[in-house]
Amino acid sequence: MSGRVYLIGAGPGDEGLITVKGLNCVKEANVIVYDRLIPQALLRYAPSTAEFIFVGKSPEKHTLTQEEINDLLIEQAEQGKIIARLKGGDPFVFGRGGEEVIALKEHNIPFEVVPGITSAVAAPMYAGIPVTHRGLSSSFAVITGHEDPDKAESSISWQDLALESGTLCFLMGVGNLSRIVDNLLAHGKDSETPIALVRWGTRPYQKTLTGTLSNIVEKAKSENFKSPAVIIIGEVVNLREQLAWFEKKPFFNKNILVTRARSQASELSYKISQLGGQPVEFPTIKIEKPDTYQPLDEAIKKLAEYNWLVFTSVNGVKHFFNRLENLDYDCRQLAGLKTCAIGSKTKESLEEKGIKADVVPQEYRAEALIDLMKEQVKSGDRVLIPRAKEAREVLPEALREQGLKVDVITAYETVKDTKDTEKVRKMLKQNELDAITFTSSSTVKNFVEVLELNVGLNEPGAVLANTHIACIGPITASTCQQYGIEVNSIANEYTIPGLVESLIDNLDENVEEEFK
Incomplete structure (x- = not known):
């Protein structure tokens, strides 16, 4: 029996930008076949039994050729599996998704294509640059910045692009930036036309470089600006100073370690992401069943x-x-x-x-x-306290x-x-x-012990001297x-929102009032 392939646009980098349908397909899949630039956090939503197959490509190295990826999808589907094929951005916007669909159709493999948000729109937006704006640009074009090297000649109409008054968005073009600029200038584009490069768009470590066609190549070289990045050319780039929003978030470009148990980390991680930061999940504790439930049952x-x-905790x-339900009781007990x-x-x-x-x-x-x-x-x-095995x-x-x-x-x-040690x-x-955020004494103790910070000369205080330490309360x-x-x-306030507020107040002195 044949399986099914979902070709899913995973979006440009921010995990929240995948569609609801795309995420539901991931949750259903037996096999996840994914590219290099997808948001890695999306893999957490797959079933625990799912198989993960990385087929990423970089400018220097391809894990598999496109033909090998096509064969892999066919092979997995013919085994009756449901495959979520996660592709960065949108599957059909320079994603070679069409080639994969053709291969599946030739082998009568059922498939669906789930659109994704392309970086051609999202990266400029997160940098404060609209691709269209009344009075400045009534159209935009999306162009590959990396044509097939085996082509005899370019299929890009540089003369038409140079005369275009709308916005030009080049994808995968940083390595060819000099050639792109030279072609536009050679065909009459004004050398003072604004241009922006947005690297890792929509991610907490997004970087934006602006200039004009006359100086951007030298600027990119000086900044050692590398891929992956989107190139935006047009007058809309000048709106960035007014419209930039993402890079002003209080945790932007900050890595914040979350030490909560994996099952409870999502709330804190989500709040960090919403404030522009990169949550680094390092659950130093796992919540597990006790050796026996007999004392609790009795x-x-x-x-x-x-x-x-x-009750001293949610756990x-x-x-x-x-256990109450396991014993066939309810709250009337x-x-x-x-x-x-x-x-x-x-x-x-409790409520x-x-x-x-x-x-x-x-308190x-x-x-x-x-x-x-x-x-x-x-x-x-008589008082009953059901709690963790080890507690104060x-x-x-x-x-x-008393x-x-x-x-x-x-x-x-x-x-x-x-x-992840x-x-x-x-x-x-x-x-x-x-x-680094600590939400309990256990997270502190296990953090030190797991990383062996109390061994030899690696004393915790010295190792963490350059890192902001945030605690949920005075006991921690x-x-x-x-x-x-x-x-x-x-x-x-000894809660996750309270912990986040303290980070906002202390981690960035220049945070705008709207985030407080």
Whole structure:
């Protein structure tokens, strides 16, 4: 039985620019065949069982020839697999997607083509350059900057392009910039015509170089400006000073390390991306099941014996209610219990389960909860705290001192995650990380241990001296200090939004008011 091929335009680089349909196709696929310039973050959306096949091409090296890529798609589809063929930009805008479709059709392979946003429009837009603008340009042309080298002669009408009053967008042309400029000038284009080069358009490390036809070649040479880049020629380039927006975001051109567990990193990573930064996910902890659920199950069966149920994290809520459902119970089992939640997210997680917390401290840490509960508990009350295997003992010890009977039950474990260790070591060594975010004491401890920063002379404080350290709260900051790590910012509100706000306030002194 034949499979199916989805030819998907993955967009120009910002992962958010893929279409909803394109993303749904990725989620459905058994095999992901992808190019060099696609947003790598899109691969996370594929099923965990999917096979990944890289077929990228660069100016210096082709992993596979186009004919070999065609054969690969046919071979995989004939095995009955669903293939998501991810191509940068749009499949049919200099993407050779048409050639792949013809090959599939010749072998009767079912296919669909999903359009993508082309860099010819997106890169200029992210640089503050509209390809059309009333009074300046009523048309735009998209031209290859890299013709087939085997052609006997160019099929580009340089005379017509030189006379064109609209915008010219050349793709894949930085290596041939001098030839493009010379051809336009030779055919009568004004040497003072504005031109812009946008490298890695729509990505956090986007770089824009502007000039005129008379000086851009020398400027690009001086800046060592390389591919991949889009070339924009026309009067619309002069609008950049007024319309530039992306490069003014507070985290633009900044790499920010996210140490949260992979399953929880998306919220922080998304906020960093929205503010123009590059989230570098390095989950130092993994959330896993405990060795046994027996103690938790036994406690759930005897909930009627407790007076208080205290949740210190979203994970505690999640794993507690998973076991509740596993035992064929529901929230009615909590009738008569008073509930406490540390943190707004923990409170919201409880509300999603139909439970409104009776006690939520304004300050999201154990000490604040202790002060709040003093007024409501009485000696002899029984308290159940389902939480991580390893956690601070401040809360249970303080409650016991008040005469309460406290049962601390392991609902989940946090263990080290060692993936991408070498990549992060390299980035630290080359000072490529602008900030590191810590969202718990566990992330700090595991970060130090996984990277072996406490071994020999590589003390954490020295290794991280040039990197901004941001903590979600004072407890996490205190753990950093125990390892000799200087903390540069602490969130006022101990939440992910609070952490992001503290980064905005401290990472960029020139951030515009709209981002605060």
